[in-house]
Amino acid sequence: MIDKNTVRSIVEEWLDGKEYFLVDIEVSPDDRIVVEIDHADGVWIEDCVELSRYIEDHLSRDEEDYELEVGSAGLGQPFKVPQQYHCFVGKEVEVLDADGKKYKGILKSVDDNDNDFTVTVQEKQKVEGKKRPQLVEVDKPFKMNNVKYTKYLINFK
Numbered sequence: 432m433i434d435k436n437t438v439r440s441i442v443e444e445w446l447d448g449k450e451y452f453l454v455d456i457e458v459s460p461d462d463r464i465v466v467e468i469d470h471a472d473g474v475w476i477e478d479c480v481e482l483s484r485y486i487e488d489h490l491s492r493d494e495e496d497y498e499l500e501v502g503s504a505g506l507g508q509p510f511k512v513p514q515q516y517h518c519f520v521g522k523e524v525e526v527l528d529a530d531g532k533k534y535k536g537i538l539k540s541v542d543d544n545d546n547d548f549t550v551t552v553q554e555k556q557k558v559e560g561k562k563r564p565q566l567v568e569v570d571k572p573f574k575m576n577n578v579k580y581t582k583y584l585i586n587f588k
Contacts, residue, residue: 433462433490433497441489442466445482452514454504462497467504467511471518474503509580516541516548516575519583526550526571527579534571535584546575 435458442453451474454467468474468482483501490497510516519538526534536552550571555564575581 432460433458433464433495438464438466438486438490441486442468442482444489445485451478452512454511454515462495464497464499466499466501468501469504469512469515469518479503507582507585509582510575513541513543513546513575516581523584523586524550524581525584526573526581528573529577529579531579536571538581539570548573548575548581 435456438456438458439453442456446453446468451468451470454469455465456467457463457465464486466482466486468479470478479501483499486499486501504511504515510519516538520541522538523535524538526536528534534550534552536550539549539551541548550573551568552571553566554569556567556569558565558567573581
């Protein structure tokens, strides 16, 4: 079986000096390798092909046969690494917290040191002098490792 750390070091070598970042690597027991990369401006197919060839040049099919798939982290898929949060600051996201409550709002900020991020959501709150609750913007802080998922909301408007 191909070692995941071997594939990781090959990918990281290719990524060195590039603005791409590694999102995920999966190696199944039958040696199916799936590599996901991302970039703030999106992923180009030519770069996926280049990385795929780079990996193939550094793994020997004589030693072990494998299937290789290189692609981008899909839009609308849950974030897997902190760099993805940075790519979507100012964009609408959906967060499912640890208690199962969904929040939709604008990703306001990300703090890598504490793995914190803040989403500005609209909530109904009682406003002094008003009879009915009003929609107000509220900043909700979250910890990346304490949410079930965060993902970009694709808007077709």
